[in-house]
Amino acid sequence: MKAVVKIDQLVFSWDGHLPCIQIPAFELSHAEALFIKGPSGSGKSTFLNLLGGVLMPSNGDVTVLGHRYDDLSSSALDRFRADHIGFIFQQFNLLPYLSVIENICLTCRFSARRRQRALAQFTTLELGAVDLLERLGLTDERLYKRSVIELSVGQQQRVSAARALLGAPEIIIADEPTSALDPKSREQFLDLLLSQCNEMGSALIFVSHDSSLQHHFHRILELSSHEDGGFSL
Amino acid sequence: MILLRLTWKSLCNRKLTLMMMLMSISVSVLLLLGVDKIRQQAKDGFSSTVSSTDLIVGARSGQINLLLYSVFHIGNATNNISWSSYKAISDHKNVRWSIPLSLGDSHRGFRVLGTSSDYFEYYQYGKKNALSFTEGNAFNGLFDVVIGSEVAKKLGYQLGSSVIVTHGMGNASLMNHEDKPFKVAGVLAATGTPVDNTLLVSLEGIEAIHLDWKAGVKLPGVSVSAEEALNAKLQPKQITAFMLGLHSRISTFQLQRSINRYSKELLMAILPGLALQELWGMFSLFEKTLAAITGLVVFSGLVGLLTLLLSGLNERRREMAILRSVGARPIHILALLMLESLFVTLISILLGLVMLYLAIWLGAPVLQQEFGLHIGLEGLSLWQWQLIGMVTVAGFLVGLIPGYRAYKYSLADGMSIRL
Known part of the structure; x- marks a missing residue:
């Protein structure tokens, strides 16, 4: 199958200093x-910023x-990212002044x-948001119209996942989305996220320092120290 | 559409900041328009100190000078004019009415004006308002006096109060006509014109108190009592000026020319409206100062808005990063900030207008009663709409500064959400 992301001989360094990241092939x-x-x-x-085109190698x-990201102008890149990549961050992904449903529909x-x-x-869009919330285990309809600040962190992360999934982007980038969750809800969240990505046909890049989660995934890569300094994949 | 919704919801989420922003702009809008309304009103009121009078005639001098002493009772006439000239001109076929004016005496610093009872019938000010009485009525008897509202208030006079007229404008009691006291027969309602500061008596009354005077000095050894004066022949020989109302406005210039060329005496006729405008022109510095002050008030309001927008920006970096991560481009972030300041400005203008009209509605009766200032609830003038337009544009442009900063931030921060 054709690769969704392809990286070739990538080196990234801040201001031309020692390389910070090297990725020969990905x-x-x-x-x-x-x-x-x-x-x-x-x-x-x-690395995630490089994948999202926020940083240039x-x-x-x-x-x-x-x-090729090199070939896109910065506004074309912005559009491309909005069209094809969904993001889930560690915490505080949601706008506090919008309701749960409004937050989910925002990407679209x-x-x-x-x-x-x-x-x-x-x-x-609203039906889509509700459908995704239900699949992610948030079935209580009273939550939907509420302000997001009334939700628990676990609930907030599921809302973020629903937002990243709506409109089925080809790639989902998740940056430590479970670090604020307790072990039980961490497993649960991960199960739901993976099954939904699978159903939507989205590739998932999940970044974490917690290797106890790795058994859920198809493939595991590690950023390790490089002899030139920096890290490589 | 989504940007409008986001701007609105985000604003509502920051109620305290929103209220402070609204306050800073709406108060300056209130002041801007309020001061302009008062300025406009002062100008209108001033320009219509006399209305429906077509010509004012006096001895030949300058147009402003004649206006000042005949209407504002400021300064003195260079010369009097003879009764015969007044009779001749007021009998002209185009003249509908005439009001003789005789100045020269005073009462405790207020001018005493000798005139005929036509004054109460034909004198008009503002939007063709006639004089009205709060108490009593026009003078009937020889020693009746009608007083303006300000005179009544300052001196505490009522109907029946006794008034002793002083010769000349001095406050010194050296030359009082104390042998012939007047009695208050009527009190006029406030007009906001010099009439408020005037005491009105009949020409015959002026004549009577000067029976035993000659060339401004009391004749020694001659004394005419008030009772004797009642029976004396009181034909005025001279007056200071007179006002004319014509049958048709078209003949105004024609009559003015013929008065200016009057052969028996050096006379001058002026159009009060034009003269008043010329006089107002002298206050342009006052107008400019007012405009500058309100301009500064608006400027400081906008600076306040800018400060609030900029100081809120740092706290909103997370909000911007979230928006970026869901696909908003930096240009959207810029638009969001500009829309915000535009929203705030527009709502503030509405609030300012509501406060302005509320203030006018509550304040107008007091202003009318106390100062004779008439401020109506009428709509805004073209200039006032232009002022509003300028404030709106300025408010929108103020959003550029935080907008540009947020734009820069969002380029630099990218997706990373900083705590």
């Missing part, structure tokens, strides 16, 4: 669930869905492509 296949582990400070977030290139308001895909799947 590929991510369609609907693959990839676990990337590494200690804190190993450049996990930098000093050398080498990143190709996502056949588009900024990306026409994801809106169309969500509408094709669910007829309205």
Whole structure:
């Protein structure tokens, strides 16, 4: 199957100093669930920013869905990212002044492509949001209209996951989304996220320092120290 | 659409900041429009100190000088004019009415004006308002006096109060006409014009108190009592000026020319409206100062808005990063900030207008009664709409500064959510 993400001879360094990250070769296949582990400070977030096109490599290139990031202008890159990548962060992913449903629909308001895909799947965005919430185990309808600050952290992370999944982007990038959860809800969240990514056909790149989660994934990579300094994959 | 919704919800989420922003702009809008309304009103009121009078005639001097002494009772006439000239001109076929004015005496610093009872019938001010009485009525008897509202208030006079007229404008009691006291027969309602500060008596009354005077000095050894004066022949020989109302406005210039060329005496006729405008022109510095002050008030309001927008920005970096991660581009972030300051400005303008009209509605009766200032609930002038337009544009542009900063932040921060 064709690779969703392809990285070739990538080197990234801040301001031309010693390399911070080196990735000789990297590929991510369609609907693959990839676990990337590494200690804190190993450049996990930098790697994700490179994948998202927020940072540009000093050398080498990143190709996502056949588009080389080098070739895209910054606003084209912004659009591309909105259309094809869903993000879940560690914590505080949600806008406090919007309701649960409004937060989930937000990505589809900024990306026409994801809106169309969500509408094709669910007829309205709100129905899609409710459907995803139910699949992620948030079945209590009273929660939907509430402000997100009234939710527990675990509930908030499921809402973030629903938002990242709506409109079925090809890639989901998750940056330590479970670090604020207790072990039980961590497992539960991960199960639900993985099964939904699988169902939507989205590839998942999951970054964490917690290797106890790695058995859920198809493939595991580690950011490890490099002899030139920095880390490599 | 989503940007409008986000701006609105985000604003509502920061109620305290929102209220402070609204306060800073709406108060400056209130002041801006309020001061402009008062300025406009002062100008209108001033320009219509006399209305429906077509010509004012006096001895030849300058137009402002004649206006000042005949209408504002400031300064003195260079010369009097003869009764015969007044008679001749007021009998002209185009003249509908005439009001003689005789100045020169005073009462405790207020001018005493000798005139005819036509004054109460034809004198008009503002939007063709006639004089009205709060008490009593026009003078009937020789020693009746009608007083303006300000005179009544300052001196505490009522109907029947006794008034002793002083010769000339001095406050010194050297030359009082104490042998012939007047009695208050009527009190006028406030007009906001010099009439409020005037005491009105009949021409015959002026004549009577000067029976035993000559050239401004009491004749020694001659004394005419008040009772004798009642029976004396009291034909005025001179007056200071007179006002004319014409049958048709078209003949105004024609009559003005012929008065200016009057052969028996050096006379001058002026159009009060034009003269008043010329006089107001002298206050342009006052107008400019007012405009500058309100301009500064608006400026400081906008600076307040800018401060609040900028100081809130740091706390909102997370909000911006979240928006970026769900696909908002930096340009959206810029638009969000500009929309926010536009929203705040527009709501503030609405609030300012509501406060303005509320203030006018509550304050107008007091202003009318106490100062004779008439401020109506009428709509905004073109200039006031333009002022509002300028504030709106300025408010929108103020959003550029935090907008640009947020734009820069969102480029630098990317997706990373900083705590």
